[in-house]
Amino acid sequence: MPIDDFDLAIAPLKDLGGQRVWSLMISLFGDMARQEGQIIGGPVLSAIMTAMDVRPEAARVALHRLRKDKWIASEKHGRISHHSLTPAGRAQSQAASGRIYATPAELPDRWQMIVTDDADSDAHEKAGFTALMPRLYVGNASLPVPIGAAALPGQDAPDWMKRQLEPASLAESYTQLSDALHRVARDLCAAETLTPLQIATLRCLIVHNWRRLALKHPALPRPLIRDDWAGLTAHQMVAELLSRYPRPDLPEIATV
Incomplete structure (x- = not known):
């Protein structure tokens, strides 16, 4: 896909x-x-950062910070630097991956309600x-019941309960993400017309914008989510786009 057309298509993200x-x-390394x-x-790394309009000096500062925080390790082979997640960075990425990459169809279908003796939310x-x-x-039926709490199996949840469980502080952000993803899905070409570099860039933006919202609150079981909640709509679009544009192999990107 021509660079200018691709840039225009991913601009909403x-x-x-x-x-x-x-x-x-x-998000990219994860x-x-x-x-x-x-x-x-x-x-x-430089090519992907440039495609996301990140200045080289900003990328260098970010890389330095992540090395200092023990997220990323770098080694130089000749003139080329090679970057990878540290064991600690890999562990944290793996821990979050279930939440980031699970599709709506994979959300738990049973839930429970617990009553506790404290309000330590x-x-x-x-x-x-x-x-x-x-x-x-409320939460997934498979979650361990806290000591001293009483648990009740979930039944049909009324609409008011589902609305009350939605993270109100993220409502506008989820709506904006859902709208942006729909525009990207409408304007992008088929996967075979994109270069591996373009797909890697697209996936990074999708994962990043989804991750920064989804990880701010616990995952709700599917019976506790309204069908028209913007967070679910965004989740559906994330799953669809990541499936439509599969992760390219790193060697493929390097040869472009």
Whole structure:
């Protein structure tokens, strides 16, 4: 696909905001080089960052920060730098990958409600539950019940409950992401017309914009999600686009 047409097609994803360069790099490595032994060469990294309108000096600063934070390790082979996730960076990427790449069809189909003796929502949300009201939480039926809590199996959830469980602070962001993904899906050509570099760039933007929202709240079981919630619509579009544009092999990008 011609570069100008591709840039125009992916512009809605670039315009969403929140594109911190170090975070973009985490999304890129998490998508393209999450497995042990996978590396991204300096020229490839530079080409992808340039395609996302990241200035070279900003990319260098972000790379330095990620090395300092033990996320990324770099080695030089001749004149070419090779970058990879550290064991710690790989572990964190793997831990988040289930949430990022699970499709809506893979969401849990059973849920439970727990009543606790305290209102420590942070602790319970870290355990995978979502607060419905003080001391009352819902979550996947397979989650361990906290000590001292009472658990009830989930039944048919009323619409008001589903609406109340939606993260209100992210409502506008999910709507913007859903709209952007629909525009990208409409304007992009078929996968076979894109270069491996273009697909890697597209996937990074999709994963990054989805990750920065989805990881801010626990995953809800499917029976607790409204069919027309913008977060579900965005999730469906993410799954569709990542399937439509499969991850290219790193050597393929390097030869472009």
